[in-house]
Amino acid sequence: MMNIKSTLFSVILLASPVAAAPIQWQPWSEDLFAQAQREHKLVILDLEAVWCHWCHVMEEKTYSDAHVQQLIGSGYIAVRVDQDSRPDLSNRYEDYGWPATIVFDSKGQELAKRSGFIPPGPLASMLDAFMKDPTPGPSGGADDNYAASNESTLAPGLKKEMEQSFFDTYDPTFGGWGDVHKFLDPDLIEYAMALASQGNTQAQTMARQTLDANLALIDPAWGGVYQYSTDGRWDVPHFEKIMYYQANDLRMYAQAYALWKKPSDLKAAEDIHRFLTGFLLSPEGAFYTSQDADLIQGEHSAAYFKKSDAARRKLGIPKIDQHIYSRENGWAIEALTALYSVTGDKATLQQAQKAADSLLQNRTLENGGFRHDEKDSAGPYLADTLAMARAFLSLYAVTADRSWLAKSQASADYIIANFQNADGGFITSRSTTAGLKPKPQRDENASAARYFNLLNHYTGTESYRKMAEHAMQLLSNPSMATRLPTASVLMTDAELSSDPMHITVLGDKKNSLTQQLFSTALSKYSLTYRRIEVWDRAEGPLPNKDVQYPELDQPAAFVCADGRCSLPLMTVEKLKAKLKIQ
Numbered sequence: 260m261m262n263i264k265s266t267l268f269s270v271i272l273l274a275s276p277v278a279a280a281p282i283q284w285q286p287w288s289e290d291l292f293a294q295a296q297r298e299h300k301l302v303i304l305d306l307e308a309v310w311c312h313w314c315h316v317m318e319e320k321t322y323s324d325a326h327v328q329q330l331i332g333s334g335y336i337a338v339r340v341d342q343d344s345r346p347d348l349s350n351r352y353e354d355y356g357w358p359a360t361i362v363f364d365s366k367g368q369e370l371a372k373r374s375g376f377i378p379p380g381p382l383a384s385m386l387d388a389f390m391k392d393p394t395p396g397p398s399g400g401a402d403d404n405y406a407a408s409n410e411s412t413l414a415p416g417l418k419k420e421m422e423q424s425f426f427d428t429y430d431p432t433f434g435g436w437g438d439v440h441k442f443l444d445p446d447l448i449e450y451a452m453a454l455a456s457q458g459n460t461q462a463q464t465m466a467r468q469t470l471d472a473n474l475a476l477i478d479p480a481w482g483g484v485y486q487y488s489t490d491g492r493w494d495v496p497h498f499e500k501i502m503y504y505q506a507n508d509l510r511m512y513a514q515a516y517a518l519w520k521k522p523s524d525l526k527a528a529e530d531i532h533r534f535l536t537g538f539l540l541s542p543e544g545a546f547y548t549s550q551d552a553d554l555i556q557g558e559h560s561a562a563y564f565k566k567s568d569a570a571r572r573k574l575g576i577p578k579i580d581q582h583i584y585s586r587e588n589g590w591a592i593e594a595l596t597a598l599y600s601v602t603g604d605k606a607t608l609q610q611a612q613k614a615a616d617s618l619l620q621n622r623t624l625e626n627g628g629f630r631h632d633e634k635d636s637a638g639p640y641l642a643d644t645l646a647m648a649r650a651f652l653s654l655y656a657v658t659a660d661r662s663w664l665a666k667s668q669a670s671a672d673y674i675i676a677n678f679q680n681a682d683g684g685f686i687t688s689r690s691t692t693a694g695l696k697p698k699p700q701r702d703e704n705a706s707a708a709r710y711f712n713l714l715n716h717y718t719g720t721e722s723y724r725k726m727a728e729h730a731m732q733l734l735s736n737p738s739m740a741t742r743l744p745t746a747s748v749l750m751t752d753a754e755l756s757s758d759p760m761h762i763t764v765l766g767d768k769k770n771s772l773t774q775q776l777f778s779t780a781l782s783k784y785s786l787t788y789r790r791i792e793v794w795d796r797a798e799g800p801l802p803n804k805d806v807q808y809p810e811l812d813q814p815a816a817f818v819c820a821d822g823r824c825s826l827p828l829m830t831v832e833k834l835k836a837k838l839k840i841q
Contacts, residue, residue, distance in 0.1 A: 407683020
């Protein structure tokens with residue numbers, strides 16, 4: 260496709276002044292490729308993130324280059340999209356990082372997919388080459404086709420291979436998985452903690468080393484966690500603070516504290532919460548999306564983030580993306596319920612409830628669905644309704660308020676009606692996007708499978724169990740299951756093959772002992788895969804009536820596992836002893 264002659268030609272052109280107008284960016288639209296065919300042009304998509312340092316650098320260095328501008332102006336329709344605003348495009352190209360640069364022909368066929376910052380010269384060479392010969396390069400071509408298998412569990416040999424990969428890809432020197440970017444991957448850490456809770460000492464060492472190393476990415480002045488560190492170490496951070504990492508790191512540190520009671524884990528969770536409250540909390544109680552990596556876009560901010568709170572504020576505060584997305588708020592709410600479980604802080608729970616109420620008021624669709632933003636140009640997207648469905652279920656788990664369970668079920672039913680894929684699993688978006696057929700994304704399907712499985716345990720509704728298996732049939736395809744990292748699929752398989760930790764408290768919800776037993780149950784490790792209920796007989800039967808409990812004249816807790824339950828535990832001390840809580 261590109262030869263030495265065309266590359267030299269581009270270099271010669273770059274050396275000469277070229278008068279060009281600034282690039283006229285347009286949004287992604289349904290008639291994009293029809294427009295490209297009418298105008299006989301190719302399409303270049305700049306999929307960026309508003310918080311992304313290298314996106315700012317590419318705008319300043321590459322897209323301001325006169326030759327790049329001239330080539331795009333003459334031969335391309337230029338499209339720019341904030342990836343946070345379009346989960347369908349973000350999921351499709353997430354492996355290419357931000358900025359991601361995708362070139363299409365006029366019919367929507369991908370010619371090239373490039374990751375990260377591209378200097379002016381190489382981009383100009385690529386643009387020029389495709390104008391002369393619009394043949395797909397090595398990174399273009401057809402999408403991966405992940406067909407569902409007939410199995411709703413991992414084959415033993417496949418599972419063993421994936422488990423070995425989990426251990427083999429760990430970095431025993433510095434902690435974390437991988438040798439370039441260091442960050443807290445929630446699926447990997449959660450799986451390591453699950454193994455540790457079962458007595459696996461190697462997994463415990465891995466989890467603890469990574470959790471402790473990741474403390475270097477928590478901002479000491481403002482709280483919050485930076486996205487990642489580079490160079491295979493934990494002390495070269497990229498300074499953007501994105502809700503995905505805030506919510507998941509907060510949830511993982513809360514879960515780690517529940518397991519090990521290590522003070523530094525609780526402090527990390529509270530420091531992240533401090534940032535959420537201080538910088539990302541809107542007046543309405545919902546959460547904003549992110550904080551930029553740069554104070555001045557395109558300029559590294561390492562010196563800035565070494566300063567104190569007061570010194571930073573004298574210079575200004577990096578931009579906050581004030582979009583309120585359902586997906587990001589669902590993540591935040593679930594994280595706050597985890598923190599509440601281990602602290603019992605009512606203000607944290609109220610914050611989670613207020614965010615949920617705000618989203619219910621401002622982002623709902625009919626029949627339990629959720630919009631992504633205030634107004635969506637596309638969608639709806641699986642991620643928004645799934646995140647809110649999980650959030651509602653987590654609120655039910657920590658409040659025993661059945662209205663949250665009803666809301667979670669409404670969202671579950673919306674997902675089934677709108678995102679179920681006949682070929683297996685769930686698709687990211689309900690509709691096509693400018694002719695790009697929606698497809699399933701692995702980690703979304705793992706999250707959906709885990710959610711539907713847990714919802715089945717809470718409600719006894721068999722259709723939810725079938726939906727969990729439907730997603731697992733996609734995940735058990737070896738081509739999808741073995742993509743690194745493997746932990747999300749391993750966690751899903753483990754949960755679908757076992758019952759959650761199950762604790763039921765019987766008693767009047769207004770009784771102080773009932774409340775104390777419930778809060779004790781919440782503090783037990785397994786903040787994700789658990790079924791914790793309060794049965795106040797005045798409310799009628801429990802949603803899932805799979806266990807017959809005796810009538811008692813005082814509050815009591817029951818711990819159930821393997822088809823049987825404990826004797827009634829009528830004091831906090833007895834419940835703590837049964838749960839081995841110190």
